[in-house]
Amino acid sequence: MKERSVLIVGGGPAGLAAAVAAYDAGVRDVLIVERDSRVGGILKQCIHPGFGLHRFGCELTGPEYAERYAEEVRRRGIEVRTGTFVTGVTPERVVTLQSREGIEEIRAGAVVLAMGCRERPRGALNIPGTRPAGIYTAGTAQRLINVEGYLPGRRVVILGSGDIGLITARRMTLEGAKVLAVCELLPYSGGLARNIEQCLNDFDIPLLLSHTVTEIHGKERLTGVTVSSVDENRRPIPGTERFFDCDTLLLSVGLIPENELTEKLGLPLDRRTGGAAVDTDRQTAIPGVFACGNVLHVHDLVDYVSGEAELAGKAAAAFAKGELAAGEELAVTAGAGIRYTVPQRVRRGETAEIYFRFSDVSRKVEVYAEADGTPLAVKKLLRAAPGEMQKLKVSVPADSANLTIKMRPQA
Amino acid sequence: MKEKHYTCIICPSGCEITAVLDGEKIVSITGNTCKRGEEYVKNELTCPMRTLTTTVCGFSGRPVAVRTADAIPKAKLFEAMAEVNAFRPSRPVRFGETLIADLAATGVPLIATASEEE
Structure with a gap:
């Protein structure tokens, strides 16, 4: 059976950024599997501007944003198989590919799920x-x-x-x-x-x-x-x-994360995100299987997809090399006014960026993390809306029993 | 004195900006969290500007994504669309190339944001 250190399912913005990050973390045999004839995913049809303000500091159209990452992938000589469908992934990370050439199995050191989402x-x-x-x-x-x-x-x-x-x-x-x-x-x-x-x-x-x-x-x-x-x-x-x-x-x-493969893997889905539950490395409950982008939770900005995919790609490379850091984990709870958080688990004693969505529209709120009744990080926002994802940087305590993200009106 | 309310479109933050006007004169602009918001409102009051993104019919007959290199007056969007839709390239379109040098007499060029598939 063929082997690859990191195999990425999907060549959209998440898959491309994950591949670049995995390569830059020192893994040379990265493979992107894409079912379409070209990489870029949904960005190819999003010809309007508004992409890349956070990441590149300028306003790009979808195809331009995709091209920047496609170019990074080409420059590194990362292997891309287009016109190829992934029909299955096992918990042992054997990936089944189907294309015009037939059916093939590849054993992967780490798998990154980046299948995106579909419309309701x-x-x-x-x-x-x-x-x-x-x-x-x-x-x-x-x-x-x-x-x-x-x-x-x-x-x-x-x-x-x-x-x-x-x-x-x-x-x-x-x-x-x-x-x-x-x-x-x-x-x-x-x-x-x-x-x-x-x-x-x-x-x-x-x-x-x-x-x-x-x-x-x-x-x-x-x-x-x-x-x-x-x-x-x-x-x-x-x-x-x-x-x-x-x-x-x-x-x-509405959009629904496309998690057919994830479910086939036996991973339970978080009912609020529609995706797998992950830790700060975007690793799922199955070791060596990572998820990022809209397959994990639907994003409103591709810039955040790229950032999340880099975390997953880097960690996947580390896992493939047997170097992924481990640590005692703590579950993150979505408390008052918060619909969900990603990641759903964080490591004790580390600083974690926790992304979340509000349950409802409101004005002048504070968001904070609470561990054992003590507020840890407070962020004030003029406007809260479920459509706009936010993030909070939290130093995860080494010894608290729980960690909850909550919202309250500004005092 | 008159108040006008705007949602800034420059970035996804979508700041809600209030301009206080005394006739034509701007008394104050508040609510923006960066300099570009102020500029946006000033433009809205005089000549609203928009970046146009659309497609041209490529050499192959299939659509190719294009954009204006800069914002153009909002009032010229449909005139610009008519010109873009009448355009036909003489060879396959390449990423980043200028297709129309001066779109709808705005002085702004139209550039390709994608390449035609080979």
């Missing part, structure tokens, strides 16, 4: 009505326009105000389509504030908060949707129905 489809929403053509996830529409060269429709309603939906609203408008409305079930948008400004407000596209699509009309092609207001329990309010005459409905209703 219509089937997950239970919208009543017919099943006509013209209903796409926002990312599919984005791919059709930016990669395939087709405009999916002329009159558009978008359900969900995630960033991909907002970006696609602007993109379709620039290409001549009319976006009638963006409907958001929640009383706030999950998208970045800047995207509401530059993608909707710039083009006078209404954002209907606490609204949802309650019926789909049309036989062959979509002919319209019914939109209703919802109450505080997200139930449609009878009598508020409005008909929108449209030929296209785009869904931007």
Whole structure:
């Protein structure tokens, strides 16, 4: 059986950054396995700017950001197999690859899972009505326009105000389509504030908060949707129905980490992140199996994906060389106002950067880590929103019984 | 005195900025956490600027990602789009090359942000 020190599943931003970090940590036989014909992942279709401000200090488009990492990978001569699917990984780190050449098994010193995420489809929403053509996830529409060269429709309603939906609203408008409305079930948008400004407000596209699509009309092609207001329990309010005459409905209703391989490995998923639980090295509960990027938890900024992937890649290299530091671990709990944290475990006596998301929208809050009732690190924020991931640097005590990340209003 | 509210689009922080105006005159700009926020609001009050990203029809007939090298006036976005969509390259597009030197008379070039697949 062929062997590689570090095998990376996925050649998107996480996989590329992990590969570069593993190589730079001294491992020369790194292999990236990518199912598409090119590396870069979803960045290839994200042609808008806004990437790289944290990492490179300038605003890049998706393809430009991907190119920077692809170039780093090429310069190091890191092996990349495109057009190749990983169909299985065992806890002993035997990886099964499938491509035009056939099926092959490779034994890996360490495996980095970097499969990214997928969009939540219509089937997950239970919208009543017919099943006509013209209903796409926002990312599919984005791919059709930016990669395939087709405009999916002329009159558009978008359900969900995630960033991909907002970006696609602007993109379709620039290409001549009319976006009638963006409907958001929640009383706030999950998208970045800047995207509401530059993608909707710039083009006078209404954002209907606490609204949802309650019926789909049309036989062959979509002919319209019914939109209703919802109450505080997200139930449609009878009598508020409005008909929108449209030929296209785009869904931007959330992303789900793509963890089929992770589950096959026997790793339980954290129900809040949808990914495996990891330690500060982004190592899962199976030694030598690491995870990073959107497969671990859905990020809003690729810059953080790259950072996380570097941790995973570096640690994977260390593991492959038998040099990965170990230590006594402490579980991190998501406390009041916090939806989840990554990592979910930290090592005692080390400084850890803990990423987290808020459960709800609020203003003027403090976030802090608490160990045995003592606050350790306090960070003040003007604005808390579930759509914007935050981080907190914590010196993990050597002897405390617990560690909780909490939020409270500023005093 | 008049207050105008902005969400800064320069970076993902999305600062909420308030400008106090006395007629045309800016009295104060508050809420920004960096210098670029102030500049953004000044531009919004006079000539809002946006970076345009879109695709051109590549030599192969498939889309290739492009961007303006700098921000252009927001009012010119659709004029710029018409020019970009009429453009046809005479050879395969390469990453970073200038495709249109002066897009929609803005003085800003249009550059490729991807290469065509070989």
